[in-house]
Amino acid sequence: MMKESSVNVLESLPVEMTEIKVSSLGNKLSFVGYKKDSATLKGKLEPYLFLLPTIFLFAMFMYYPFFKTMYLSMGLTNARGHLVEFIGFQNYIDILSSEEFKNSLIITFKFVFYTTIPSLLIGFFLALLANNRVKFGKLSNIMFSVPMAISSASAAIIWSIMFHPTIGLFNNIFKTNIGWLVDPNWSLFSVSLVTTWMNVGVNFIFLYAGLKNIPRELIESASIDGAGYFKKLFTIVMPMISPTLFFVVFMDIMNSFQSFGQVKIMTAGGPGTSTNLLVYSIYKDAFFNGRFDMASAQSIILFIIMFVIALIQFRFEKKGVHYS
Amino acid sequence: MRNKKNKIILTIINIVVGLIIIVPMLYALSISFMTPDEIFTTPINILPKGLYLGNYEQVLNTIPVLTFLINSFIVSTTVTIGQILTSSLSAYTFVFYEFKGKRFLFMAIIATMMIPSEGVIISNYLTIGSWEMLDSYAGMIIPFLTSAMGIFMIRQFFLTVPREFKEASVIDGCTSFQFFCKILMPVSKPIVGALGIYIFLSTWNQYMWPLLTTSKEEMRTVQIGISMLQSSEAQSFGMILAGIIIILIPSIFIFILGQKQLVEGMTSGAIKG
Numbered sequence: 001m002m003k004e005s006s007v008n009v010l011e012s013l014p015v016e017m018t019e020i021k022v023s024s025l026g027n028k029l030s031f032v033g034y035k036k037d038s039a040t041l042k043g044k045l046e047p048y049l050f051l052l053p054t055i056f057l058f059a060m061f062m063y064y065p066f067f068k069t070m071y072l073s074m075g076l077t078n079a080r081g082h083l084v085e086f087i088g089f090q091n092y093i094d095i096l097s098s099e100e101f102k103n104s105l106i107i108t109f110k111f112v113f114y115t116t117i118p119s120l121l122i123g124f125f126l127a128l129l130a131n132n133r134v135k136f137g138k139l140s141n142i143m144f145s146v147p148m149a150i151s152s153a154s155a156a157i158i159w160s161i162m163f164h165p166t167i168g169l170f171n172n173i174f175k176t177n178i179g180w181l182v183d184p185n186w187s188l189f190s191v192s193l194v195t196t197w198m199n200v201g202v203n204f205i206f207l208y209a210g211l212k213n214i215p216r217e218l219i220e221s222a223s224i225d226g227a228g229y230f231k232k233l234f235t236i237v238m239p240m241i242s243p244t245l246f247f248v249v250f251m252d253i254m255n256s257f258q259s260f261g262q263v264k265i266m267t268a269g270g271p272g273t274s275t276n277l278l279v280y281s282i283y284k285d286a287f288f289n290g291r292f293d294m295a296s297a298q299s300i301i302l303f304i305i306m307f308v309i310a311l312i313q314f315r316f317e318k319k320g321v322h323y324s
Numbered sequence: 325m326r327n328k329k330n331k332i333i334l335t336i337i338n339i340v341v342g343l344i345i346i347v348p349m350l351y352a353l354s355i356s357f358m359t360p361d362e363i364f365t366t367p368i369n370i371l372p373k374g375l376y377l378g379n380y381e382q383v384l385n386t387i388p389v390l391t392f393l394i395n396s397f398i399v400s401t402t403v404t405i406g407q408i409l410t411s412s413l414s415a416y417t418f419v420f421y422e423f424k425g426k427r428f429l430f431m432a433i434i435a436t437m438m439i440p441s442e443g444v445i446i447s448n449y450l451t452i453g454s455w456e457m458l459d460s461y462a463g464m465i466i467p468f469l470t471s472a473m474g475i476f477m478i479r480q481f482f483l484t485v486p487r488e489f490k491e492a493s494v495i496d497g498c499t500s501f502q503f504f505c506k507i508l509m510p511v512s513k514p515i516v517g518a519l520g521i522y523i524f525l526s527t528w529n530q531y532m533w534p535l536l537t538t539s540k541e542e543m544r545t546v547q548i549g550i551s552m553l554q555s556s557e558a559q560s561f562g563m564i565l566a567g568i569i570i571i572l573i574p575s576i577f578i579f580i581l582g583q584k585q586l587v588e589g590m591t592s593g594a595i596k597g
Contacts, residue, residue, distance in 0.1 A: 050414065050421075054414040054470045055429070057469055058432070058436055061451075065443075065444035065447030066443055066444050066447075069447050132334050138584075140339055142580055143346050150529070151547050153531050153550055154550060154568045157550065157551070158349070158568060161351075161355070161561050161565065167366065172368045197345075197348070208587060209587050209590035283532075300443065303438070
């Protein structure tokens, strides 16, 4: 409110006076300097013109479909995805009371837990290693981060072959006889392992960039004061990169909830329903069973879950994250 | 003396850990050069006996890899350029203009980051279908021509550009759009480069959307093409992995070229709250 009223005052002044005002007010009001622009009709329309493509695209492919999904979730749809009968919240009631959905939900939460924590720890460990400034640093940085360049499809196929019971790498190296992807006790672990590997690269990049942003002097002065490695790690490094850690955890959780390619390729939700993540169940309902209504309702439930988790995280951020 | 010894140990640790991380890729590369007999023995061979190229030949005979690569390249490049244009123009408007509804529009855009792609993908599929754009480049490209994350990242960077830049250039007779193209974009190279690499890779690696919207073989992208190899009847591991190596080469090449840029872009203020 304050800002707006001060703009109006300035606009009524002659141009030369505005210039003086602006310079005397300093940075806080520097946008007043574009008064000339915003005085003309063209200048007034310009920002909207610049935003037009973005707004159109978001309206068309984010807001419209999101509301449509909400709408479809409250009815019965035919095979072509058109709503034929409005039934209110019946789909939600059916889903929330079904055993299959409960199973999917539990699996999804386990999966998020199994992937987020290891990816964060490994990514952080790699970032600490890379921050040591050693020889061949560039080479190891590339090796640490290259998983982010690999698609979920490629990663899933390579790992499926590594998980092969007889000729796969794992059973041969560890001399085990585990059905990594065909044993329901192991399948979720195996898919989580692949997903963790896929996340490690991007986590490393973010955390490494975060570490590089910490002023060297800060750590050096702590060394002079006699602080050991771990003391420095917990009292300086961790608080300094807490915004990045927060961002990485947020990103990983959101990505884990939406993991699809690896499940589709490696296990197709199986064996049984042992890797039937929520997203895979949505895909199956929509494109195998032709139940767009049920799929839409599950999407909305997924959205609500992610939204609540995001809210909790941002609440936590206010307490636990230190912004300098 | 002790310091030097530590450095050597750390270097070795870095390299060893790095190699462990890329084991899946080395494994794929190694198997892609093995003959079927070499693959199906126990205990397994870790390295191929020679440079057997039969698997690569078989890939080229089974699926139109070149077509898939071209499709992926067209889609990824267009999406990258489009997203950078819309994101930077929007970020520019949000940082350098005051207008009615600015806060609301910005919040409305940022809020879309909360919407999971599954919440919109079904409706988008139906929309693209009703526009008769299934099996077309347009259908694969248009929904991805802007992104909240891109706008947010570039905005964070633009906020660090002194406002006086614009004032000075306007006094020098630049129009607002000229200032954006000729001055602002060039100084934003690190962040735009980092974002560009990120967009290119994530589009190149897209799986669900191209899987849904394409059914004709000549329109498929590399990711879908590669899973076709897996489900093809031959089920030859050597061939599948050779296919993967072929489609990994472009993305890894771009990644190695841009990795430094990625780190620099991120240290230049992109993710600071």
